Amino acid sequence: QQQVKQSPQSLIVQKGGISIINCAYENTAFDYFPWYQQFPGKGPALLIAIRPDVSEKKEGRFTISFNKSAKQFSLHIMDSQPGDSATYFCAARTSYDKVIFGPGTSLSVIP
Amino acid sequence: DGGITQSPKYLFRKEGQNVTLSCEQNLNHDAMYWYRQDPGQGLRLIYYSQIVNDFQKGDIAEGYSVSREKKESFPLTVTSAQKNPTAFYLCASSLRGWNEKLFFGSGTQLSVL
Numbered sequence: 001q002q003q004v005k006q007s008p009q010s011l012i013v014q015k016g017g018i019s020i021i022n023c024a025y026e027n028t029a030f031d032y033f034p035w036y037q038q039f040p041g042k043g044p045a046l047l048i049a050i051r052p053d054v055s056e057k058k059e060g061r062f063t064i065s066f067n068k069s070a071k072q073f074s075l076h077i078m079d080s081q082p083g084d085s086a087t088y089f090c091a092a093r094t095s096y097d098k099v100i101f102g103p104g105t106s107l108s109v110i111p
Numbered sequence: 112d113g114g115i116t117q118s119p120k121y122l123f124r125k126e127g128q129n130v131t132l133s134c135e136q137n138l139n140h141d142a143m144y145w146y147r148q149d150p151g152q153g154l155r156l157i158y159y160s161q162i163v164n165d166f167q168k169g170d171i172a173e174g175y176s177v178s179r180e181k182k183e184s185f186p187l188t189v190t191s192a193q194k195n196p197t198a199f200y201l202c203a204s205s206l207r208g209w210n211e212k213l214f215f216g217s218g219t220q221l222s223v224l
Contacts, residue, residue, distance in 0.1 A: 009151065032211055043115075043201050043215030044154070089153060096209050098169070103153040 002027060004092050006102030013109050019077040021105045023090035026071065030092040034099070035064065035075050038087045047088070048075070080109045114138065117202050117216035123224050124189065124196060132187045132219045134202035142208045143185035147171060148199040148218075157200075160185055161208035189221060197222050 005024045013019045023033075032051055036044035050057045050064040050073065057064045063076040077084055090102040115136045124130045136143065145157040156169030160179040174193025179185050185204075189196045202216045 006153075034211070036213075041217070043117075043203070043217050044213075045215065046212050049211065093209065093211075098156055098159070098209060099213065101153040101155075103151055 002100055004090060004100050004102040006090050006105060008105060009103070010106040011108070013080045013107065015080065015082060015109055015111050017080050017109075019075075019080045019084065019107055019109070021075045021088055021090070021107070022072065023074065023102050024070075024072045025092050027092070027094070028071070029094045030100075031095055032093045033064070033066065033073050034091050034093075035062075036089045036091065036101075038089065038104075040086075044087075044089060077107075080107075082109045082111060085109050115202055115204055115214055115216035117200075117219050119219060120217070122219055122221045124221060125224050127191045129188055129190050130221065132189070132200055132202075132221070134185045134187065134216060135183055136185075136202075136204045136214075136216075137183065138204055138206075138214060139182070140204035140206050140214070141182070142205045142210065143179065144203040144205075144213070145169075145175070145177065145185070145187045146201040146203065148201055154201065157187065159208075 034049035035047045037047040038044040048059050048062050061078045066073045087104045087106050089104045091099050093099045118133045142161045144159040146154040158177040160166035176188045200219045203213045
């Protein structure tokens with residue numbers, strides 16, 4: 001029940017296209033859903049996050065869509081660029097408890 | 112610049128050897144964490160510390176040990192009891208225990224000779 005599932009494992013998108021990464025969870029006590037971006041050889045960095053009381057959050061080209069009833073959330077990257085090529089981790093957390101990470105999605109944006 | 116410094120970037124361990132990975136932060140964060148990253152498995156929590164002189168086991172603590180004698184430092188020792196130590200190790204910190212934003216270091220790649 002503590003698991004966060006993530007798909008696809010890898011994704012190839014053409015420059016200018018939309019990248020979509022999906023995550024699902026079971027624990028309804030999760031109350032914070034961050035996405036982390038990791039470049040090769042570096043540590044992850046917080047990209048964007050959402051709470052379950054909103055259905056969508058947008059920051060620049062990055063949007064999180066949240067479906068509380070389906071227990072699913074997704075990251076959309078609009079106008080994908082080669083510089084977006086990285087591994088993306090969704091995650092979930094209950095208040096004052098540990099963060100649970102998904103297995104990651106390797107995104108490659110090709111020119 | 113404030114941040115988390117991990118060293119070394121690459122480390123090699125011989126059979127039966129203990130090795131220690133360094134993690135230092137100058138963010139004045141209370142909480143620090145160690146994660147292990149294996150391809151396709153995401154980040155798994157090894158140990159965490161919410162205050163100085165206190166730490167708790169995470170999901171995969173066997174074969175590892177830590178100390179938290181100073182707020183700025185949280186070294187991880189990979190002992191000879193860890194039979195499969197090859198992985199990318201990440202140190203992180205947050206302002207308070209399990210605060211919303213984790214700040215990560217650049218990692219240490221540990222390999223077995």
